Structure formats: structure tokens, C-alpha cells
Amino acid sequence: MSEPVNRVRRALNEAPADLLLDRVADTLAGAYGITRVQLLQVDYRLSALLPLGDGETVTSPGHPAWRCFDHQTPIVADDTAYLPVSMRGERRGVLRVAPAPGDPGTLHELAEAATALAHEIAAVSAGTDVYRAARRSRRLTLAAEMQWEMLPGRSRIRPSFSLAGQLEPAYAVRGDSFDWSDDGERVWLSTINGTGEGVAAAMLTSLATYALRNARRAGLGLADQAALADQAIYDLHRGGQHLAALLMDLDLRSGVLTVVDAGSPRLVLLRDGEVRQLPLEAQFPLGMFEATDYHEQRFELCRGDRLFVVSDGVIDATGQDVRYGETALDRFLRRTGPMEPLDAVRSLIGDLRAFVAGDLVDDAVVVCLDWTGPQD
Template identity: 45%
Template sequence: MSDGPASVGAQLRAAPPDRLPEVTAEHLRADHAADRVEVLLGDLSLSALWPVLDPEGPTGGLLEQRCFGSQLPVVDPRPDGPTKILLPLTVWGDRLGVLSLETTREAGQELTAELTVIADELAMALRTADKDTDRYHRVRRRQRLTMAAELQWELLPGRSLNGERFRLAGALEPAYAVYGDHYDWSVTGDRLTVTVLNGHGDGIEATLLTAVAVNAMRNARRAGAGIVEQAELASDAVYSRHGGNSYVATLLLEIGLGDGAVEAVDAGSPKAMVAHDRDIRPITLEQQLPLGMFGDTRYETQKFQLEPGDRLLVASDGVHAAAPGGRTAYGVSALLTALRRTRLQPPSEAVGTVIRGLREYHDGLDADDDAVLVCLDWLR
């Protein structure tokens, strides 16, 4: 027998990156009398949980979906057999999937706590291993990505992020064929930077355009620059490559996590709104030129204030301006209806609810544009 739940971390660090589920399963069988161990990962659209150890096995059912959605362990005792235990696989709020097992041990708080440590170690290892193996990428992809989508997914920071004072999530749609829409974020100390972008055009050219802008803003941000310099460097980079023939619409936000003060650079089509209880109000900002439209463009910040419990939402034009079949734009009223349905949901669930509402609004028609939605809860 090994040294307990903490030892699995050392085992995972010593294991090949593509063998993490097997190492975890062996540890659980040896130390916790576990059987029927499975690691289930969410697909790119987070519509189902898919097995890794037995790729031909069933997808996650209602219990697995409950664990994934609630982000809490689920214990399912059976009077005539082993107890089934499900644990969320999550890193800093980024939901990866669910660890499932059956055990004959008594399923009390002590066991659940031990298994939670193991699940947390596995989640961190899985996230790190993604850089060195394609195994988990293949499980999450239920169809082949376009080249543009491949580039976009590699650029994303994650799908959700939690901190002491905030909950944050983003959604990108359609998952397998996105083009120029994108989001980015970074937290350092008490400052959270959030960016939503929409590259001009279609296909891989729009993706490459967005990639230039994202990396230019990251370059400035990582050098300690504020959002004005981030926007200006990105604008200069896009203009130097395209000469004003292509541009990137962008909304950059820097949120003070201590006081809720927000500085914004509005350089295009993404729209922001704030929800508090059932009240939803748009954030009106003076729109400046999109990035890369002209050379040496200079930007200014504008400010607004979040209150404790506020939910900040940012939507690209693929969300708020979607008008399938000539219908009224989704952002006029249907978006507000969808947002009100998310009132009791965490951001990681809320973005999915709104995106599903957008799909329903298209009523079977193909979307004309890709879409991004970012949701932030400021907790203070």
C-alpha cells in the first residue's frame, strides 16, 4: 500500500503524460478497493462527458452531469453493491471532467476528502499534460476541427477561472468551426484583465488576424503595460501587417477586484452589460476605432463601477447582432430573456445557457458568424 492520497501526485508526476488515467486507476484500486474506475472529459461544446480509459464505454449520465455541473462530489450508495463516487476534475475553476469509481469502503467524509485530493491531483496533471500528448484532445473532440478552430482553441486561456473575489467563464461557438471571435483573460494580484475580440473577415485569415492581436496584447500585458498600451501595440501590429484592409474589433477591460472599478477600451463591436438580480443594464461606452484600421491610432480609457453581486457579461456581435433569417437581432430581447434564466447559475453554466438559447433562436438555420460570450461575477 502507498502513503495515502498525497502519494498519487508523485506517481502522476513520474508517469508519461498519456498514462495519467491508468496511473490514477491503479492507485485507486490498490488504496481504496476501487473498481470500475473511469475518467470522463467534457467535449469542446461541454454537451457530454466522454470516457478515456474505455473509449467505447458509455458517456456520463445524470449523476456524472450533476457532479460536473454542481462541482461537488456525488456519492451514490447501493444497498446491494459497491458505492459509486463521482468527483469533479477542476483546475482553478476550469472544469475538465469527472472522476468516477466504485468502492466497497465506507463512503464517509474522510474517504470523500481523500478522493477529492486524488481528483485534484489528476486534474492538474491532465491540464499540464495537454501540451505533451494528444490523447485527451482526441477524447474532447467529437469531430474534426477546421484549421481556424484549431488555432483559436490553442489561443484560449481556458473556459473558466475562479478566484477569491470572482467567478469567470467564456464560451466559443460553434466549437468546431470558429473563425475570428476570441476571448482572453489574465489575473495578477487584484487586477483582472478580460478581452473579447472579433477579427474582421472569415476563415483562417480572420483567425490569423485575431492571433496577431491577441499575442500583441499579451506581449504588452506581460511587460506590465496597461490596457491602453495593449490596444495600441495590437493596433500597430495589425496595421503593419494589413495596412488598414483588415481590423479587429475589441473590448478590453481591467477590473479592480478589490473595489469593482473597471477601466475599458472600447475599440469595436463586443457589447458589455451588467446584471444585478433581475435588472440588466447595458454599459454605454464611447466606441473608438477598431484595432489596425489606421496607423498610430491612440486610445483612451473609460470607467464604470461594479457593485457587489454584479454579473458582467460581454458578447461579441455573433451573439448580440445575430439575426437569423432576417429576424430581430438576438440582442434586442431574446438575449435578455436568456440572461434572466441564468440568474441562479454560476458563470460556467450561464454561458452555456445563453449559447444554447442562441442556437435555439437560429431554429435550424446556420449561423452567419461565430460567437463569444464571457461572464464575470464580482464577489468582493
Template identity: 45%
Template structure:
């Protein structure tokens, strides 16, 4: 008798029952014992169970698995040994699968985890179950809109790794990032919307969707910026605008085209040195209806790390202190040298939090980190 594979089991399950379908498959077909699925919260402060309560058998092992994206064996607790298997899809760190192993080897578990991660990303658009696990506090309406607009929080393959984070996670207003991959072309945008609350979120939503509309029609980043500027101006008449940095990266060569339309800044870390990119600022998107933009060009080298930050990071002035600024940012970036991109953004955000010294941020913040490894060895069609 042929047993159904995990993909068949997941496709047959209701979207809100994927976790149970995976557990049943692993226990019946792979002979595993206990099974748990852990998902990260919006702030990336911890991993939280889908199947059980809030108890996590070995948080340290789960966190190491999530960070390293490698299988981690748990220390034995009460005579129980566990394997922690990363859940990832297209570079997105979806969560961690925790299993008490049976006859099936780690690679079989990892294969099942990969299939489940793809199914979970698809299911999140039609069920709220997994989003409820991820949120540890109520989101503001503005934050709800911003998180739903995001393309994800990580993306990558053998050529590059990309990661982004919004803060404060549960009340972010107008800051945002977007990206899209097609062949060797990676488009990245970071936005800083004018204003607060829902006004800022709606402004950013107009700009993001206008740029997506242009990009999906085959437009380059100049045309994306100009269409977004026209759309925002038509809606708000120049009273509101969106500071935006648009980047188009050629993953085969490292060539980068940029349109700097406002306040987001970019830094590049190379061979232990951190330098601010000297880009000529142009008008923010939406300030004028007939704004025209020009491309600036730069080049990445294999191993380079580029970080793009909104003004909520580099212009932060907690309790009247001097702005966080270039020096503090460069020091934080240097501390990320041995970290993957997804952990690097957390290091910079923690540095910013420490700079606030307990005072509440007066602006939201976004950080996007791009690591370019170099052209792929295998040609892509």
C-alpha cells in the first residue's frame, strides 16, 4: 500500500488545520513522537506554539534553529530528545518544527518541513489562525494595514539574502518596505510616509500600490517613482508626501540603479568598513504632480552588505538627545559582520532601542538588509 506524501496530506487539509495535518503525517508515516510548530511574533521577540499552549520545551534550541536555519538537536529534558527543524520558504524564516524523532532521518523531516512552510505561507491569506499566534498584542489599525502590505520579511537564494523589519511592530504608521524578484532583477523600495496613524498608513498604501502597478506593467524605477508621485499628488494635492528610496539590483553583476526621493538612507559594509552611500536626494513622492526623477548608479561587490534605513532610525532624537546618526549606525552595522541578514536587522534595531534608553520612540522605523553573495554559478533561464 502506498502512503500519501506530506504534500498530498496538506493539500487535502483545510487551511486552518495544516498544523494538525503535518503532525498526523509525521506520527503515522514517519513514526515520530510529539510534534510542535513554533511561529515568530511580529517583533521577532520569541517563538510561539501553534498546537499547544505557550510552553516551548527548549527555547534556546528553537531560537538557535530559527537563527541558523540548521537542524538543532535539543538537550535531553526529562528523558526526551527533540529535533528542531527550520521552516523556511524562498528565504523566508517561517518558524520551527519541533519533533521527537522516530525512524525517519533528519533529511526526511526537513523535506516535510519545507513543504509545510510553503503551504503555511499560502494559508495565511485565507485563515487568521496563524496570524493570531504571531501577534502578542493588539495591532493598531495603521499597523494592520502596513503588515498586510508587506511582501514578507525575508527573501533569498544562492545569490542574495534580503530581510526587513518594521518598528514599533504593533503600532507602525507610515514606514514600509517592498520588494520583488524576477530573474536577475531585484527591486527594493523603502518608504517613509508623512504624518501619523491611519493618515500615514493610507498615504503609504497609495504609494506602494502605485509603484507595484507600474512595476508589474514593466516600468523601471524612474517610471515607478513618477507614477507614485502622480497618484499621491492626485489624492492629497501636495499636502502629503512619501520619502522613498527605490533600488534595482542586477543580481548577475551587482550593478545597482537608485532613485533617491527623500529621507531613507543606505549604507554599505565591505571588508569591515562601513560607508554611507552618497546619493543625490530628489523630491519626495507626491510633493508635486509633475515630478521627474533621475537614476543614479553604483555597484556592489560579492560579499557586500547594504542596509537601508528610514529617518525613524538615523534621525531619532530620544529625550532631546543628539540624533542617532551615522556614527552610531556604522558602529551597529559593524557588530552585524558575522550575522545573517535577518539577525543583522535585529542587532541594529536593538542598538536604536538602547539609544532611546527607555524613552518612547517618536517615529516609526524600518530597516532592510541586503547581502549580495555574487552571481549564481548555475545560469538561470
């Protein structure tokens, strides 16, 4: 690692939480003669790159900033360099710097500085609202604020898997959500198709999410995780409220997928360009009855398999009195094969917005998980 990049890292480590970009700008000016630095963060809808501070919002898909975000590679245009601000697959935005360097080595060092900035933003965001507030083009509803704060992230990449998810309508989502965790050997993924309206729906989903996390962190298997969350919801609501969930546990070495379908969203497998729905055993939603006994199913994935989880808000989306439906969904999913999971999720959401001619009315969640095989 070069000395200028080390200086950027030291400056970030020592900077107050709200002055990360200022310290990066000062260090880049001294090391490379950079005179203009701007951070563009992707918004909650994945449809705009919003400046931190003054500046113009970037929405045009052909803009160099979007090309940098989409392809996750430095882009140079009109004496300006655009650098991915990403960490562990979580795409936070783009760093725009000028004048652009003339040699690839310096451009690579600037890209390393942008990655360091992404890590530091993640580290300080729990203690400041500066970066979260700048990521929204309009106010989040209270329910949406709760849902986004629960997420572990929107995307994740490791050598053996990659995943991404999105909540819609992004600024007003109520009960739909997802959660994930990995330890290098397994990845756990839960997707919730919430019920109810507003804050009440968000609170029900929060209870289920934290109950599932509590059971997972205690080392319980999927069936017991479902049972614990089921009991937590039933104890509070006595069957008056319940929600659908899909729990998955993927062994990253063997590709064995363990599933519990608790009245779940739809699980679709994309293999060799063909779409198929896995035959899940439908079981009761979480919280519907007291002491439900849940059962696990196992499937063997092939290297390169892609899984999509979609809630009924996707299939039931309506435009001009026409339902989006499973046929249109399957047709679109086939086209996502070459895309990275976040791009596939974003493309599907974009297709749904075009279909309904605006934001979705009902909650929808889309999650995409790729298994790339064991990595020795």
C-alpha cells in the first residue's frame, strides 16, 4: 500500500465522524494535487446518487458516476475521476475527484482511498446522522425508518457467495424485510412478508427479526429459530397477528440449502438460464397458533445457482388493472443471469416501477443469493 493511501487511512481514523470527506479532500490535495472532491451516495430507492453537501443529484443512467457505480470500477470522463465507494460488496456510492490523474497507478491508489472512506463511513454511521440524512431524497416514513435501520446491509460479497436485497416502496415500506448473517462457512437468510399497516407492521416485523436473530445467535437450527419467533409473536398477540417468513441456511462448502417455509414469500431457483420454483412444504405463518412444530427441508444447489426470494407485493403489483404475475416475473428473472445480485434486484424493482408507472403501493421485498461454490 502506498504512503499517500496510508495517509488517507490515518486521516480517516483521526477525523471527527462528520468530517471524513473534508479530511480525505485535504489529504488528496496534498498527495495528488486534487482540487475538487465530492461524495455521491446512492439513495434508498437505488435510483439517485445524492451529494453530501452542495451539488447536483445524478439520476441519468448514462452518467459516468452511474457507470462507476454499476460496474464497480474507476471511470474517467472530462478530466474527472469517479471511484466506487464500496466495502465487502456494500455499494455506498461514488467519490468524484478532479483533476483526474493521468496514470493508472495513481487512479488505483485513489480507488483504494475511496474504499477506505467506505469502511470509515460504515464505522461511524451508528454515531452520526450526517451520512444517513444525505442519502434520502425525501423523508422516510417512521415505519420505513425502522425497517431500514434493522437491515444488516443491502448487499454482501464473499468468494463463495454474493447476495443483495431491496425493500419497496423504499421511502414508505411497512412490514416486508430481510436479514442475513454469515460466518465464512454458512450464510443464514430470512425474508419476511409482513402484514398490517404503518408502525404496527414495522413493530411486528421487528419482533420477528430480533427473535430469529436471538435464536440464530444461540446456535439453534432453522426449525427451532422459527419456533422461537412463532412463540414470541403468539405470546404477545395470541394469534391476532402473524406474518409469513422464509428461513434459509446455506452450507457454503457443500451447497446444501436448508429451508423452513412459514407461509413464505416465493422462492425461485435460476439454474442454467431456466427458472423453477422449489417445492416447499407450506407451514403455518409465525404467530398464528401456539407451539407450532416446524420442519426443515433440504435441497442441493449446483455451483453457479441463483436464488430469488420475492414477496407477494412483487407478483401482485398492478398497472392499468393488469397484475404483474408469475409469468412476467419468470420471464424477467431469466434475463438477470449475467447480472450481479444487486444489479439483478435493482433491475427487477425498476421493471416493477415501470409496470405500475411509479412507486409500488403494496410492500415488496426482493432478495437475490448466488452460490459460487466452495473456495479452497
